[in-house]
Amino acid sequence: MRSFHPSDVVRAAEAPLLESLPEGTLMRRAAYGLARVVASELRERTGGIAGRRVSLLVGSGDNGGDALWAGTFLRRRGVSVTALLLDPDRAHPAGLRALRKAGGRIVPATPEHLGDPDLVLDGIVGISGRGPLRPAAAALVDEITAPIIAVDIPSGVDPDTGAVDGPAITAAVTVTFGAYKPVHALGATRCGRVELVDIGLTLPEAGLVAAEPSEIGAIWPVPGAEDDKYSQGVVGVRAGSARYPGAGVLCTGAAVAATSGMVRYAGSGASEVLARFPEVVVSPSVAETGRVQAWVVGPGAGTDDEACANLRDILATDLPVLVDADGLTLLAREPGLVRGRSAHTLLTPHAGEFARLTGNRPEPDRVAAVRSLAADWGVHVLLKGRATLVARPDGHVFVNDAGGSWASTAGAGDVLAGVIGSLLSSGMPVDLAAAAGARAHALAANLAAQDPKSPGAAPTSASAILSRLGDSIRLLRTHIAES
Ligand SMILES: NC(=O)C1=CN([C@@H]2O[C@H](COP(=O)(O)OP(=O)(O)OC[C@H]3O[C@@H](n4cnc5c(N)ncnc54)[C@H](OP(=O)(O)O)[C@@H]3O)[C@@H](O)[C@H]2O)[C@@H](O)CC1
Ligand SMILES: Nc1ncnc2c1ncn2[C@@H]1O[C@H](COP(=O)(O)OP(=O)(O)O)[C@@H](O)[C@H]1O
Ligand SMILES: [K+]
Missing domain, CATH: 3.40.50.10260 (YjeF N-terminal domain)
Structure with a gap:
């Protein structure tokens, strides 16, 4: 570190x-x-x-x-x-x-x-x-x-x-x-x-540390001889809606790319998800979803009564839960939903969502701000940005400088949520899952902006970031051999 x-x-x-x-x-x-x-x-x-x-x-x-x-x-x-x-x-x-x-x-x-x-x-x-x-x-x-x-x-x-x-x-x-x-x-x-x-x-x-690439490569979960699709962790994704079907596709696809276990999707975007990722096991609702070891809830999921009920049901489980985007908007109205949970909760706001949760933007002292939210609510918090911060409730903070700002594009956050959800389902500690996911995501964004056939970089998109996740994880894992 x-x-x-x-x-x-x-x-x-x-x-x-x-x-x-x-x-x-x-x-x-x-x-x-x-x-x-x-x-x-x-x-x-x-x-x-x-x-x-x-x-x-x-x-x-x-x-x-x-x-x-x-x-x-x-x-x-x-x-x-x-x-x-x-x-x-x-x-x-x-x-x-x-x-x-x-x-x-x-x-x-x-x-x-x-x-x-x-x-x-x-x-x-x-x-x-x-x-x-x-x-x-x-x-x-x-x-x-x-x-x-x-x-x-x-x-x-x-x-x-x-x-x-x-x-x-x-x-x-x-x-x-x-x-x-x-x-x-x-x-x-x-x-x-x-x-x-x-x-x-x-x-x-x-109290503020950054994980080295080799450290992330070393903990990235990969299948072993005794593993099967269940033993590596199954993540449930409640994302996307009729209005934002893309969020479900990006988040689920990122979860598929990040680890080898299984991904379950719950929501109204099941056919869009299946069309792009046939390996996903889909169901129309949270209640009908099979067993999972972690949940991602919120990206493009809406803020209507059904979305709210789903959030409640998911937070009522004793599983690690990542709450993002619309899920955070709902949580800002009802913070009590995460207090006293028996399992870990990870909130992944950008600065605007952070302000919705706390009443204040995180700047200028972003580390103090993220520490304070994590301690007050008893949750883990990942604050997005060029320097992404991950705070534990005890005040320890991971920082990841993205090394570029290519991820500043619509839907990139949905991809991040899927990656981290997948790592959570593998049983990785929440702070490490969030820090490792942020690092792999940022690297994938930098790779997506480049082209092996020509020098320089150009604007990229969330789909392109998703498609470079595998390369990013491979690169992180090659650092293990080098170090
Ligand atoms: N200690 C050690 O063993 C070692 C220390 N080392 C070195 O010492 C550095 C710290 O040195 P330091 O504490 O003397 O203060 P430093 O940062 O140079 O200047 C502050 C002075 O500037 C002023 N000032 C304030 N704001 C200002 C502004 N915006 N714009 C303009 N001026 C401003 C303010 O004076 P004022 O004008 O307000 O009276 C204040 O007194 C450290 O970073 C490292 O490089 C190394 O040698 C290793 C060994
Ligand atoms: N200026 C920036 N530099 C580097 N990364 C950024 C920058 N702005 C945003 N990001 C990253 O891009 C992603 C954007 O997430 P988010 O704001 O939730 O987008 P969306 O909701 O459209 O998916 C996050 O991973 C964030 O850390
Ligand atoms: K200086």
């Missing part, structure tokens, strides 16, 4: 090292790692290091100190370094002395001093920064055309929530120290590639 630690935890972990090590050791350790990444980026992008130009944006805190020390190390490799000081009287004194001694140029932070660098280092603010870039920094950043390497975090992006509320850095690479911070998962589009430099911190267990 990759762990993400909030800034107060990182600061607390730094404290004993700051006490025990000679002054400046930790910063120079961080800056040395940073300089190595910058040097390799220079080589990769320009073919060399000596004689290349790097500009440093230097703020008033230790983040600026990191940039100044990295500039010092780069000078020793023949790089031409210019430090632009945003607050000259407060720039890190030791870093400033070292860079000056190493032959760096030190200038005020105005656009005319920006020059034409090969790379820019963002040392404006680190984990103590709050709010957007201030006007002088924002004006300078506006003029930059070179790729930016963010020091620790991209300045202007909240380190703990990834929220952006005004001008902020968009980095090609972020080099972070000691620990990944929440922003590196929650604000991935601002961070670019993230490199971690070990500075020797000892950290507590994290």
Whole structure:
């Protein structure tokens, strides 16, 4: 698992090292790692290091100190370094002395001093920064055309929530120290590639984690020698309606693709489902559906009296239940239906549905919001988006950065519900099923946007995502062999 630690935890972990090590050791350790990444980026992008130009944006805190020390190390490799000081009287004194001694140029932070660098280092603010870039920094950043390497975090992006509320850095690479911070998962589009430099911190267990592809590949259920269609879990899907038959087809098809057991469909879209997926066992109603080990209820299922009665009946079982879409709209009116269930419930809202359930949108602190709903209702919650979050009632959260936004298309959520439902029926713990499903779904969306015959990517659709699920699971499972 990759762990993400909030800034107060990182600061607390730094404290004993700051006490025990000679002054400046930790910063120079961080800056040395940073300089190595910058040097390799220079080589990769320009073919060399000596004689290349790097500009440093230097703020008033230790983040600026990191940039100044990295500039010092780069000078020793023949790089031409210019430090632009945003607050000259407060720039890190030791870093400033070292860079000056190493032959760096030190200038005020105005656009005319920006020059034409090969790379820019963002040392404006680190984990103590709050709010957007201030006007002088924002004006300078506006003029930059070179790729930016963010020091620790991209300045202007909240380190703990990834929220952006005004001008902020968009980095090609972020080099972070000691620990990944929440922003590196929650604000991935601002961070670019993230490199971690070990500075020797000892950290507590994290409350926000991401599963590695190999870990998901390793737990993905596949049939064994003793298995049959029932032993691997049967999922019941109550989705689709006369108005939205497609939701039933997409959700059921995704459940079929995700695992090898059996899928039962209950609802009025049975003939559409069968036409596309003849392996599904259909029945016209929930009551007439055979035994299942988990239920998915809600995608396109309507909000009429029958849909409501079905939701009640399904939630009255002692089986794990995933509630999505129309099911969430019904639940918002009657939250009591999930309280005190003997089995787990997973709610899978997008931001709008989240607001329907709680009265508030989840931003800007999406992790806190999803934790609070999960704890208050005693359920698991998957909050959709570019960074999908999965919260357990005990506050533990999985994050999955989709690595792209191709899944932002109608019906993609129906596919996600089917995948996770299938995993739930296999007996996988709810948080892992949700996290693994989100990962496979996001990967399938990225694959669907690509074409092996031509480079680049193009808009895709829910049907295409569904058709690439198998490839996505195969890819995740090949990571087991590689790791
Ligand atoms: N501790 C360690 O051992 C190690 C720490 N390390 C490094 O230190 C970094 C943390 O450094 P830090 O705590 O000095 O604060 P940092 O984030 O540089 O700047 C905050 C200052 O900026 C200001 N400011 C605030 N918001 C702003 C805004 N929006 N726009 C502009 N300015 C803003 C605010 O001052 P103000 O102007 O408000 O008085 C505040 O004082 C950390 O991320 C890592 O890079 C590494 O060297 C490893 C070892
Ligand atoms: N900007 C985005 N980047 C990446 N993934 C996204 C983005 N927006 C939505 N998604 C994903 O696409 C799916 C959309 O689900 P949902 O909103 O329920 O759509 P629908 O109801 O049309 O099926 C979810 O898996 C969500 O995480
Ligand atoms: K920074």
